Amino acid sequence: NAGVTQTPKFQVLKTGQSMTLQCAQDMNHEYMSWYRQDPGMGLRLIHYSVGAGITDQGEVPNGYNVSRSTTEDFPLRLLSAAPSQTSVYFCASKRGVSYEQYFGPGTRLTVT
Amino acid sequence: AQSVAQPEDQVNVAEGNPLTVKCTYSVSGNPYLFWYVQYPNRGLQFLLKYITGDNLVKGSYGFEAEFNKSQTSFHLKKPSALVSDSALYFCAVRVPYSGAGSYQLTFGKGTKLSVIP
Numbered sequence: 680n681a682g683v684t685q686t687p688k689f690q691v692l693k694t695g696q697s698m699t700l701q702c703a704q705d706m707n708h709e710y711m712s713w714y715r716q717d718p719g720m721g722l723r724l725i726h727y728s729v730g731a732g733i734t735d736q737g738e739v740p741n742g743y744n745v746s747r748s749t750t751e752d753f754p755l756r757l758l759s760a761a762p763s764q765t766s767v768y769f770c771a772s773k774r775g776v777s778y779e780q781y782f783g784p785g786t787r788l789t790v791t
Numbered sequence: 792a793q794s795v796a797q798p799e800d801q802v803n804v805a806e807g808n809p810l811t812v813k814c815t816y817s818v819s820g821n822p823y824l825f826w827y828v829q830y831p832n833r834g835l836q837f838l839l840k841y842i843t844g845d846n847l848v849k850g851s852y853g854f855e856a857e858f859n860k861s862q863t864s865f866h867l868k869k870p871s872a873l874v875s876d877s878a879l880y881f882c883a884v885r886v887p888y889s890g891a892g893s894y895q896l897t898f899g900k901g902t903k904l905s906v907i908p
Contacts, residue, residue: 719900778885785833
């Protein structure tokens with residue numbers, strides 16, 4: 680199994696540009712989540728999904744959209760990038776009844 | 792609000808010495824607590840969890856954690872530190888979220904552990 684994969688690894692955007700961060704998992708996990716990691720702030724939940732077709736907002740959803748058309752994929756869209764969205768983004772997944780989350784390697788995003 | 796706190800931003804320990812990374816929690820009801828580790832330029836990896844049962848929980852890579860209900864703490868420990876243990880450590884608690892039966896993890900801010908040769 681590849682586990683949780685994320686692309687790209689690095690990205691630089693200009694303010695106002697849009698882009699999609701990709702996340703895929705091959706473990707047939709129902710739950711998928713997006714977090715952002717900022718220095719001194721730990722991980723904060725952006726959006727999550729409990730299954731295909733079902734998404735919900737986390738702690739810091741503003742400026743981000745998600746969709747879950749398949750079990751495997753959970754893309755995160757930045758509609759109009761802002762410097763405040765400069766961060767490292769992690770995707771995670773888990774089986775519905777499990778406590779352990781599996782994290783992807785992260786995408787480091789810089790917005791100038 | 793249900794949360795965890797990691798009071799130390801950084802912990803330094805000499806190789807071979809015991810290490811402790813501290814975590815305290817604030818939850819209503821029984822806490823479900825976790826430790827994750829993040830090595831440089833990598834995603835988080837699960838170390839161990841406390842759900843119920845023995846207060847001393849054993850996990851991966853020789854780590855263990857002690858649950859103390861009276862002190863609302865869940866400290867991560869290892870008897871003999873290795874240089875390769877140098878990483879960022881996160882404590883987390885499971886919290887109910889949105890719809891019934893939905894839970895998410897709330898993470899502490901992380902503690903950077905440096906093991907000095």
